[in-house]
Amino acid sequence: MEIQQVHIARRISQIKYAIRDLQAFAEKVKAKGMDIYELNIGDPGKASAGFHPPKQIKLGLIEAAKHDFTGYAPAQGDPMLRHIIAKRENVSPDRVFVCIGLSEGIDHLAMSLVNEGESILVPSPGYPLYSTVINALFAKAVFYKTDERFYPDLKDIEQKIDPTTQALVAINPNNPTSIIYPPTLLKKILDMAAERNLLVFTDEIYDLLGFKGEKPVNLHTLNPDATIIRGSGFSKNFIYPGMRIGYLVLHGEGTNTMQLPLTKLGNRRLAAGTWEHNLAAWVGLKVYDNEEKGLDLKTDLYEEYNEIKKTMDQSERDRYEKFIKSIVAALTEMMSGKEKYISMHEHLENFKRELAVRQNIVYQDLNGKNGINLVEPQAAFYAFPQIDVPAFKDDMQFALKLLETTGVFVVPGMGFSPILEGKYFRMVTLEKPERLHEANEKILSFIQDNG
Ligand SMILES: Cc1ncc(COP(=O)(O)O)c(C=O)c1O
Numbered sequence: 001m002e003i004q005q006v007h008i009a010r011r012i013s014q015i016k017y018a019i020r021d022l023q024a025f026a027e028k029v030k031a032k033g034m035d036i037y038e039l040n041i042g043d044p045g046k047a048s049a050g051f052h053p054p055k056q057i058k059l060g061l062i063e064a065a066k067h068d069f070t071g072y073a074p075a076q077g078d079p080m081l082r083h084i085i086a087k088r089e090n091v092s093p094d095r096v097f098v099c100i101g102l103s104e105g106i107d108h109l110a111m112s113l114v115n116e117g118e119s120i121l122v123p124s125p126g127y128p129l130y131s132t133v134i135n136a137l138f139a140k141a142v143f144y145k146t147d148e149r150f151y152p153d154l155k156d157i158e159q160k161i162d163p164t165t166q167a168l169v170a171i172n173p174n175n176p177t178s179i180i181y182p183p184t185l186l187k188k189i190l191d192m193a194a195e196r197n198l199l200v201f202t203d204e205i206y207d208l209l210g211f212k213g214e215k216p217v218n219l220h221t222l223n224p225d226a227t228i229i230r231g232s233g234f235s236k237n238f239i240y241p242g243m244r245i246g247y248l249v250l251h252g253e254g255t256n257t258m259q260l261p262l263t264k265l266g267n268r269r270l271a272a273g274t275w276e277h278n279l280a281a282w283v284g285l286k287v288y289d290n291e292e293k294g295l296d297l298k299t300d301l302y303e304e305y306n307e308i309k310k311t312m313d314q315s316e317r318d319r320y321e322k323f324i325k326s327i328v329a330a331l332t333e334m335m336s337g338k339e340k341y342i343s344m345h346e347h348l349e350n351f352k353r354e355l356a357v358r359q360n361i362v363y364q365d366l367n368g369k370n371g372i373n374l375v376e377p378q379a380a381f382y383a384f385p386q387i388d389v390p391a392f393k394d395d396m397q398f399a400l401k402l403l404e405t406t407g408v409f410v411v412p413g414m415g416f417s418p419i420l421e422g423k424y425f426r427m428v429t430l431e432k433p434e435r436l437h438e439a440n441e442k443i444l445s446f447i448q449d450n451g
Pocket residue numbers: 042100101102103104127171174175203205232233234235241245246
């Protein structure tokens with residue numbers, strides 16, 4: 001009897017994610033014995049890059065596991081974590097939603113905002129998850145243009161706003177361009193959005209990773225009353241992508257209606273990731289913020305607990321108290337141990353310094369060579385070179401051939417926007433300097449051979 005294949009829903013055909021979609025082809029190339037330069041995924045936790053999360057965060061994870069924070073974490077996130085994020089964002093804790101990576105936050109956002117046929121404005125080029133989740137809901141991701149520096153084109157945005165538009169997404173610092181938007185431009189975007197009654201979703205997952213020019217500004221600080229949802233997380237800033245902790249913060253009264261959908265969507269999946277990771281994230285932020293304020297760790301670690309303890313029963317209080325006590329002891333030991341204590345700030349400064357070195361290698365190696373044009377990156381770990389390669393129909397064909405012949409695995413520009421004019425690719429600049437040089441050499445000679 002012929003086996004009847006199961007029926008697949010239409011939405012699946014909408015799902016495209018260029019960053020992973022080329023993986024199967026890469027596996028085939030690898031199987032032939034080719035050395036693959038994996039410059040395709042922005043994973044700062046990848047072993048070959050040589051970066052690590054701050055020890056303080058790992059310590060939080062270990063202590064939380066020791067104290068059996070192994071049940072479902074509250075669906076909106078651990079209350080200590082929500083309290084500390086709320087303070088940093090100047091909102092009340094009920095406006096903070098912890099999610100399983102910002103990826104889940106983006107999913108919840110799209111599900112809350114658009115019906116079939118409605119639309120959200122997203123940047124071109126921009127992180128592909130936005131269009132993927134929007135299109136899978138049979139809504140429309142409408143791409144707005146950016147200029148030659150990759151700054152959002154305000155005129156284009158204005159022209160594309162129509163009655164179906166529910167929100168505008170800004171990614172700052174940006175993936176795939178690693179560009180930081182100037183505050184004057186951000187202010188104009190906010191003013192325009194206010195005039196058109198539009199929610200701005202600001203994806204600031206790289207906000208601590210600016211290393212050149214002005215520091216990235218958190219959008220809500222430009223107008224605390226504006227209707228903004230801010231997304232960030234621990235994958236990039238704190239070098240811990242596997243932690244799967246991100247968060248959404250509701251700013252401005254206009255976002256009050258988002259409280260219910262985000263609560264409902266969060267409740268469905270029972271827990272906001274693992275409780276151990278929620279608490280590790282709290283330890284990370286607590287130590288980071290205390291360092292910034294010059295506070296003594298040992299006295300201040302009970303602050304969030306004191307704010308939430310009245311909501312807990314005695315057994316829960318005991319568990320939190322034991323956990324915090326063990327954190328104080330472990331941090332004290334770490335600070336007085338044989339190994340040099342590295343503060344969270346030092347750790348992140350070292351990370352940023354090294355990111356700048358690696359970004360600079362790519363910029364110096366590639367820009368202006370063999371028809372490559374690269375806007376100088378200011379943050380994070382992506383480069384988005386424009387290429388002049390008439391021999392290739394499009395940048396997908398370029399990326400596939402580059403991978404097959406040289407082993408250099410990049411993501412074609414079309415994966416970040418269907419309206420991009422010209423050919424581009426995105427490369428991740430996290431690999432060690434020598435390896436990056438090698439990859440750059442291969443890219444240059446590949447373009448030369450195919451020119
Ligand atoms: C702009 C942007 N937003 C969100 C995410 C998702 O991050 P997370 O690891 O928190 O799911 C990424 C990951 O690469 C990203 O580049």
